[in-house]
Each structure stands twice: as C-alpha cells, then as structure tokens.
Amino acid sequence: MAKTRSCDTELKAAFPSIVQEDVVHGEFSHFLVSKDLLPTITRYLHTQPGFHGRLTLLWAVDNRPARNTYGLHYLFTLEPSHRWVLLSTELAGDDRLFPSITPHIHAAQWYEREIRDMFGLIPQGHPDLRRLVRHEHWPKGTHPLKKDFPWDHALGRQQGEHRFRRIEGEGVFEVPVGPIHAGIIEPGHFRFSVAGEPIMQLELHHFWTHRGVEKLFEQQTLATAVPLAERVSGDTTIGHSLAYCQAVESLLHLEVPRRGRYLRSLFLELERLHNHLGDVGAICNDTAYALPHAHCSRMKEQIMQLNDRLTGSRFLRGVTRVGGAGLDLTAAQLAEIVAEMDRIEQDFSELESIIAHNASLIDRLETTGVLTERTAWDHAVVGVVGRASGLDQDLRRDRPFAAYDELSVKVVNYRYGDVRARMRVRMDEIHESMRLIREIQLKIPQGPVAAESGRRAQAGDWALSAVEGWRGEILYMVMAGENGTIQRCKVRDPSFANWPAIQWAVIGNIIPDFPLINKSFNLSYAGNDL
C-alpha cells in the first residue's frame, strides 16, 4: 500500500498540473490530465523504470448529451505492483482532435483507430489512419457509438477498397487468405507478402463479424444484459458474463456471497479446461498428428457433457447472474466433477507422454512462430500468449476476483515464446485448473449462492472489472444511465490486445506454418470484432 502511495506522489510531483480524483468503485488511482499533456505522461508511465506501465485499456465515452464533452480514458497496469492507474481527459464537444500516443506506445494503435471509427475523434499523429472496424464500404460519417447515431440505423453502402501495405520487388508476391477459411473457423482476412516460402509481412484485415455489441449493450438494462455478454465470444461464455456481472455488482455495491464466488471460480476453471484441451489437440492436428487431436477432442467432449449434465448448457450459459451464481451444486455433483477430473487427468497425462515422445512433432513446434518478450511487452500482449513469452501476469493472482483471494494459483510461465511454449502453458494450466477444482471442492463454504440489492445505480456512475478468462484478461467498463439503463459498456476481449502481435510472430516463418502459429494463439474473431 505504501508503494502505491509513493507511485501516486511521484506522478504528481513529476506532473504538478494533474488532478487526483476520488475512486468510488474498485482499487486504482485516477487522475485528470489535460489533453496536451497526454503524450508526455503516458510515455513517462510506460517507460519510467519504477512504473513500467502496460497500456491495459483505452476507451472513449460520448458525454455530449449531459456535459457536451467526449471523455477519453487510458488505463495502465504498473507491472511491478499490478496496480492500475487511470488517466482521463475531456474533449469539448466540438473538438474532435486528440493527440495520438501510438508513436511511443504500440499497444494503443488499434484502440485509437477504433475510437476514430466509433466516435469520429481523430488521433493526431497516428501513423496509420485507415479504417479498422468500419470496412471501406460504410458511408462516410457513420460513427455508431455517438449518442446521436440510432442503434437500428440501416447503413448504406459506398464505393471503397481497403489499401493493404505493399511490398514490391522481384519475386515478391501477395497471398490473400479469407475471410472464409478452409476449416470451421470464424471469418478474418490475412494478407501475406512472401518471397519464396518465408513470410516477409503479414497484415490483418478483421472486423468481419462486427455486430455492434457495444451499441446493443446500450439498449439493455443493467439487469438484462447478461445473455448478451455471454454471446460476445461463445467459447468464453463464463469469462465475459462474469466480467460484466462484477462491474454491475460494483455499481450496485453488491457483495457476492462466498459460496457464489467459489462456484464462479469453479465454472471459470471448467471453461478454461475444455478450451485448453481442445487447443492442445488442435495444435497437434495442425502438424498433421491426428491422434492427440482425437484424444483431446474426446476429453473436451467429456467436459462439455459434464457441463450439460450439471447446468443444462454445454457452454455454461445462464449460470452467472448479477449478484452471484444462477444455480447451486449439490455435494454429490461436486464429487462427480472431481471424479471426472481425476479420470481426465490420468487420461491426459498418458497423452502428454505420447506427445512429448514424438520427436518430429516437438521439432515442428520448437522455434516456430517466436514472439519475443520485448515484442510481447511492446504490444501489451495478455494471457496464455503473454505467459508463453515470459510475461509473468495472471489476474487470478495479481488482482484476485471471485474466490481466487482464497485459492492459491500457480502461474505458469515459459520464456521461449514459440508454439511449443504456448502449448506447454496450456498443458500446465490444465493440471493447475484440475488442482484448483479439487481445492474448490474441499474449501467451498455452505450458504446462499447469490445476493440481491435494493440499491439502484446512479446515472453517470461507472465501474471497471477484470477477469482472467482462459485466453487472458477480459475487461469491462460499465457506465450506468438513468433508471438502470446502460449508458456505455466497453468490452475488451484478450483477442483485441493479442491479434496485432501475431503479425510479428509469423515473420520469417513459412506460410504452411501459419495455421499452426495461428492455432497456438487461438484468438477469437467475434470477441475482437464485437
């Protein structure tokens, strides 16, 4: 705690003009900063050794109806202490320019382009001002998250073509891939520039599945939006619904009962398990080693069927609600889960030794798709991918939520940043999740699973929440409106932070290895595109 205070004082000493704000919901330091000071202070936070700030989230709010301003908010995680620092600035209603921080913080590049598309605010000095979310056929002047843009507006169509970065020269050619791929996966476009086999450049062109999720949140109320959060990215049903519910609970000053918090951790670990099991198999399958894939998808199916038996949903839908868990599990059901874990752990350990003894498989995975620690840090990579590149971060340990303050999570960390490291992080996390589930069964207290709140959220009040989903950190910012409505909801799936990094991990690799590298990242398109 003393350390935090010293960080705050140090920051205030370095920049006397900033104003510290009181924080109502959650634990972080909040400062008001003038717009001109933003590049300097963000650079200071990012590079100063004592701070080592990682850009965690950047979002904008259209406050024009009430205050005639746009709000911009920059959230940093100070790596040594995992403390959050939030910088806020306001743009007067007719001011549409703000200084870009991308020239010295790479991680901001997509956030700023997203703000430009959704709000029409222009990041001055941004090196790449092409459209991101809005494809080129969207008419000029459509900025969906502005308050005066109707949510059910029918978009027209204009002429336009996306301009890719081009490399020209003898023997250099482009390979376009997507948006519809050969496997059963989501749509996205990849543009490779190659000379012979090795990839010289990869450029992503995503946001094909943009459904207007953040605008749809604004049509919901705080109490009814959970099903929408569950469908932001289907494979992360619990992660997203939990992050949303936690934000709303802070707004309502609602304390979740201990049993409810344990159940939430349990479901989150079950979700991590079935996704990691599927990924380990799929990575092997992309090297044409089908046997582990068959075994892993069988084990994944066992967990999905277990989910279905316990909750009536294979994806655990409907088990998270504002105030706690949507259902309770009996002691017999908890014992059933643990028995299933024991069986699958034994099963999986046998498979692991088969995988480890296959030299040709390991040879294919090692040194493929290396994401160095430096690149991972520069792009503020999170989750499994970050932990495979030596970034020691896991919200379950760093900012405990649900029941993780009472459970000891061993954070897996590898340094090499190649496909094998990402697979090993998943393998180790499978064991860790099973151990956590056993610990939960032993420690889970009796009592109610959910609490109600008589309080109403104040209009304009907002809260942040963070959950370590199976992919990485999921962030929500929920701002309440009048009478329990939602004024603004910012959703950040870990995929949004990690996608740009893949462009650096593939350089120098051959195109046939790209599916393997992509699988080892396994990012969501739906969660990224929103």
Add this chain to the structure above:
Amino acid sequence: MFRILKKSLKTGVVTGRHPQAIQPSEPLTPEVRKKASAFNRSLAIREVDTGSCNACEMEMNALTNPVYDSERFGIHIAASPRHADALVVTGPVTVNMERALKDVHKQTPDPKLVIALGDCAINCGLFKGSYAVTGPVDRHIPVDVRIPGCPPRPADILKALTDIQERA
C-alpha cells in the same frame, strides 16, 4: 508405438457415447427432399460464419470428434465451397459479411442446400435490429433447412443432417 497402442486399446470405442437428440427437427419439405436425394448418402458441407459468437462453430467442430464422428454417416467438411453440396451458415449476417456470403453461395455448384444453423442465422437472435446486422440468412440467400438452438447441441445437428440423407 507401444504406448500409442496401449492408449488406444485402453480408451476403446467412444463413438455414439453422447446424449440423444432432444430438439425435434422441423420436417423437410418435399422440394428439399427431392433436392437432397441427388447427394445420396454423402454430404459435403462448407461452413460459413457470418457473424456468430463462435459457439455454433465449436459445436460443428464437435461433430468431427470421435464421439459424434459424422464421417461415419458420409457427412464431411469440404475446404472450399466449390466442393460442397451444402452450406451451413451460422450467425446473423453482418454488414461486413453480406458480400462474402453471397459470393460463397454463387461459388457453390448446383444443386445445393443451404442450412441455417442456430437462432442467429434463423432470426438474428439477440443481435436483431443492430446497425451492423443485415440478416437473417434467408433475407440474402434461400434457406432449405433450419436447425434452431443457441447453440444447437451436436446430437441435434447430427440428427438434422442425417434426416436430410433419409430417402422420401
């Protein structure tokens, strides 16, 4: 080698170890039956995601796992629409995917079936009305078979697909 054999013998056959389908599937119209009869007992599917949350994709992927093993019914996934007999479309059709969906439909050789998988593809689900959604699927291309659910369970999908193969 010995390790692999031991593992396979220990695991045994898991195919078919899943709960039965519960969702009653919509009966097929005679026209669809007639169209489907050309494929006999083999169905090559191209899956197209036009904005789903990826839960439907996960369940389609589950069809190829050893438990459901759709290949034993002659149902397999084609890598290109040009090799496909049927398109399985998931998700409400987003503004950005509308063109791609129409292109894929054009590229699929006739006769072809279009299967709308999941509530979003059938009626846009929770995303109905959004500025970024132009769906449902049958607004853009003719739909022959509908498989409801959010997402439908693999057993239900398998039942609906094998229904198509049945002779009139």
